[in-house]
Amino acid sequence: MAMAVVIKDLEWKYEHTTQFALRGVNLEIPENTFLGLVGANEQGKTTLINCIKGLIPHSFNGVYRGSVEVFGQVVKDTTSLHLAREVGLVFADPEAQFTAMTVEEELVFGLENVGYDIRKIRARLEWAAEVTLIGDLLDKSPYDISGGQKQRVAIACVLAMDPRIVIMDEPTSMIDPLGKQFIFDILRKLKEAGDRTIIVVEHNIEQLAPLADQLALMRAGQILKVAPPDEFFADPDFLVEQGVYSPEVTLFTGWLRRQGRFPASAPLPRDLAGGVAAARAALDMGGRA
Amino acid sequence: MTTTVETAPAGVRAPKMRKTLLGYIPIASPFYAYHPVTRLAMYIFFGVVPIFIDLPEINFVLLLIMLGLLRWGKVDLGRLRIYLPLIVSVAIFMFTMVLIFPGRDPSYTPVTIGPATLYYQPVFFTFASYWRLMAMLFGTILYFSTNRERDTLVALRAVRLPFIASYVIGLSIRSAGMFMEDFRTIREAEQARGLDTGAMKFSDQVKLYMMYLIPLFSIALRRADEISNALFARGYTLTGRVEGGGQRSDYILTQYRMQLKDWVWIVIFGVLFVAAAVAQYGFGAFRLIHSPLNLYLRSLLGIG
């Protein structure tokens, strides 16, 4: 399978700091898969995605060792304009990503930067607005829309540029529950379309787990574990030690398994439906009346 | 599972005005049928022509025309109430100044009202100046009540302002907006710690404003970092250069079309503007000696 991102022995230290933020990261992300990046705060997750996006080393000074390749191109040696076409990045703060006067202008900005003509801009704009359900917000100014809506605009801006890799850094951490739902729906749609590589950093494991093909755990600038969700959640206590809390149904079913009420060979559920099935089976197994 | 949005709950009025950085504009207005450049031309006309006109009668009529235009433009006149303090304090300030410092000139005619002695000429001059200022102020109010930030930027780009200048102006406007929202939150936070501005001495209030700078700058600095990262992520380079070199499309500008009525009005404004300038500086048509009110008052006072 083709690799979208290949990271080899990546080390990075921000200038004016004493510790390395990344200490030898090795990671391969296959094309068109969904990777969830988790871990406690300040462990290197944002730094890592900045390296994939190219913000490091282009916007930051420091010590860079190792390599990051995106579709075979070395990120260190690629221009920001070119990277913008390949890799899209959505940040946590919806306010800081909205710099234009209206939603429409915001969407069009990146498209003008990469030199598209009017017709193509219109086509990309319409498609991105449809995927993110912001069609009726196009004329609005930042004062008229909520944080959740601004974040969807940010996602639309990124999608409009049609990057093959979409990265989101804690996209829902500053958003209300309804807004969160909208955003995870968009992620679901993108995953189902299956034509993009998606990397999401999130603390909301409950919503992330059902979507991820793989989950990667970061601690102290290194990746401790990369695995598909079944394997990833197999040892919830280890995860808790690293500051990562599995979804409640996963924890509960793990307990059921320890009680012998859930088969050791079956994968642990990662969403409510799976949890319901597991609990139902466990109730039946006990000979419920 | 898809999420659906529900319509506004019952009892919530649909808004008629929308907020911009400097005020409120109507959601729908006949003004929007005109290209932003035309509206900018109107602003230049109403904002600058009063400078040529000394006559308070004409400036007053201009003011009435502008109020009529605001009404026609579906601007909610009630919202203009926020300008009342400004209008009143400017009036008080100007008239107080002329009463205390009338200046000395033997041609001035003294007028005694009770214990005070006014000098007619400087007072009338101030009166005329006041109406000129008001006309210019309303020109600005009219413009900012019928144009959003985007319209101004589009108008500037249509007259060939470089993209980067337009972008920087836009970014500044947006930052100013964020600044003001942060400012409001900070005031609330201070109030939550017992700050009672009503009970403060003026000098303390001034010190207070200096204190706001600290959190405002912290927030602005942190945000500037995030904004520059976000810009990087959109492929923006400081020069506004486009990948592959070549002309940058201006999608937003193409959304607006100049029509016949736009050209007609631009020509009208242009001609009237030039005519007014020529009439005043070439022929003195708008000087105070031609003012009917002035002539009337002078005849009352027995001045020639």
Add this chain to the structure above:
Amino acid sequence: MSTLIEVSHLDYVYPDGTPAVFDVNLTIDKSEFIAFIGQNGSGKTTLSKCLNGLLKPTSGSVIVEGIDTRSRGVIKQLVTKVGYVFQNPDHQLFNDSVEKEIAYGPRNIGLPEAEVMARVREAAAVAGVGPDHFATHPFFLTKGLRQRVAIASILALKPHTIVVDEPTTGQDMPQSIEVMNFLQRLWKEEGHTIIIITHEMSIVARYAQRVVVLGQGRVLLDRATREAFAQPDVLKQTFVEPPQITRLGQVLNPHLPRDVLTVEEMQARFEAARKK
């Protein structure tokens, strides 16, 4: 008398005409741990700002330990009764040293200097701000420390009630637990009433004893946490869902209980459910 705050028929309409809160009636007593939940725009922030006089009722009343918030000139008294910690610590830190920051509130209300310094030391200790940070400019502290300085500066006013806006947003689980445990200690050991405004239901389930659910400006539910989460249909009106483990019980009800709050509780009650 153990009632601290009495809210009667409170209405609040913003100056630009947006209605925010309708006919809210609430009583808040000593030593409660309450969560205000509801979708953005439901009025929870507006309501909480009415509790310390930041916003004055358009109609109805809010009486805080005997003081009517509509009266003039009561701000200095109200802030010693109800403290408000804003979501972003950067909005609240405007002095150039941690010590001055914590001292700001007490100085504002006119306490003698010796008392101010004593309160600074005490509040800092409770909030976990070490004296070695006292001379530091808040801008250079980590986010966690800034939040603690913000809390300390409210504690220095010794309010009986403390409102915390989004204590866990943007934090990872260990940090969230640390903050919540701290608030829990303030409640259990120091006897404060804590009101949190939050979207994180598993936090609410674990820490709050009472939940006020707001939707479109009205109180939809005002109950013990367990009872509130047992009514998912009402919660849905304001786009709130009970924690995942609670929903598990609700889907499999009656075989599983519908008001479970934590995984540990589900484990404990599962055996009983199975034996039936």
